[in-house]
Amino acid sequence: MSVTVGIPRALLYYYYYPQWKTFFDHLGVKTLVSRETTRGILEKGIKSIVDEACLPVKLAVGHVLDLYGRVDYIFLPRIVSTARREYICPKFLGFPDMVRNNIDNLPPLIDYDLDLYRKGSSLYNFFYTVGRQFTHNPARILTAYKASMESLHMHCRDMEAGWLPFEPGVNHNHEQRPHDGNIHDVTIAIIGHPYNIYDRYISMNMIKRLQDYGANVVTADHLPEHVFRREAEKLPKQLFWTMNQRMVGAAFYYFDRPEVDGLIHVASFGCGPDSMTGELIERFARKESRKPLLNLTIDEHTGEAGMVTRLEAFMDMVRWRRQLDDVAATYY
């Protein structure tokens, strides 16, 4: 009899899903991902969780509820830290408890700690504890762990080849992403948490919209880790949030790239770390770069007009400025 583990399509799903899935596959455990975000899922989440939580957390609760009744376990690792001397947002840390205390009759949660903050901590320990839930064979867990790391690397290398997460057509050969027919004239970097920018509902399909307006979209996930870490060192002091380091590093990198015409910073309303990095990026933009930067804050709006107006105006601005630069280049 095989069991099914539910994985909410939210938060760090967007980084680690390939790894998690491979791990469970090798243990003979079925996985089920919650359905794509809809208004219904978001509303369920909003109703069941404390008011102060940020939008992505509310949404994640909705995804947990979407798995309700369809799975034997829900995989909600308590992710404290994924890198030495760095932390993940504190809301992630408390997330399993928030869920447990607000929702009754949940299937059992798999919420072991993943904490790599201290020297000597290891990722394997986390996966070993999770694996023990399903098998007593340590060799099997080790094989599953190794395979899961391999699939995470594959995923990262696909991203570095220019694919977007979970885009149809990713072939895992790390081939350069093909152009979608027409080569776009502008390139826009979207800087934001993956769970905000890749979720088509709460981002109001921002990536697709920009592509429709004729832009190539690049994100922080297209960069290898060492690149954004190096770039983030331009800050006078290291940030202690891993994900925001990634965002700041990526923003600095794209500000320097000649092929990138503009940057869009996406924050969710009420996000503490984002309000900080948003400001850091904005200051950098003003001091060191001539590239346009747009700050977008997303929340529970369903009206798309605000988003559409800003994106359209931003694209107009980018194109207009480029034209001027082209003219200047021909005259001087």
Next chain:
Amino acid sequence: MYGYLGIDVGSVSTNLVLTGEDGTIEQSIYLRTQGKPIEMVQQGLKQMQAALPGKVKVIGVGTTGSGRHLAGVITGADIIKNEITTHAIAASNVVPGVQTILEIGGQDSKIIILRNGVVADFAMNTVCAAGTGSFLDQQASRLNIKIEEFGSLAMQSSVPVRIAGRCAVFAESDMIHKQQMGYNVPDILAGLCEALVRNYLNNVGKGKEILQPVVFQGGVAANAGMKAAFERALGHPVHVPPYFDVMGALGAAMLAREATNRKTTGFRGFDVADRDFKAGGFACDGCPNVCEVVEILESGQVIARWGDRCGRWSNALDRNQKIS
């Protein structure tokens, strides 16, 4: 004579502008939207037709503002453009060399930074309405003052009262409190202007480099008290262009000229004013998104739909009018 029509359907006002071929304004109309965008566009077209000398032929139409798609469908616009771009285009044509545009409309306010004649940066107010015209409107009516008199009354003030401008709700309770304490109305109005300007500069203008020349436009620019408050806060003169309240429509007309370059217009004629348009809507039950789909009907026939995320309804039309 040939002309270009620009229509700006905002939350509070609906403006129409007709420019000649060289971009000069021949006629401008400012109407209150009153929540009835379709009727106001039609009424505006009627008034425009009546005001024009007989022989004007419209050879291009542009729409802008939050109701731009609606107006675009009704009139058959050649270009439907966001209000940031249209305001920037109009201001940079009317005031050459402008580097900062302060625009305060009914429901939103924005700042546009131009450098070398090109938009370099912009910002719009987020969820807060504390710095917008509808708040001034509301407070004026609460004090029983016509909005047109607001500015001149505020200018009579010698000592503006300090009012909390962070939030429209707090500002209102602060104002009531100051009234009860016996401050006179001009001082309160001037204090309100200063509070709005403070809020605008801290919120929308946060971190922006405001360089001269500064243009102040949008409906609120009619308010002399606001202009003076901006000048005091910025420490340099603020220019209010002659057609400050229809700049969005003017920009749309200018863009229509560009868009119809060597093309014929899609303008459906002034007689759309007499046709029967209706906006309907329904909640689609196809999936848990429950999108609110808007339908525009002309004589009972659907001519446009939007609002659905998946395209199920908007793509079902023969004429592909899918917007946003």
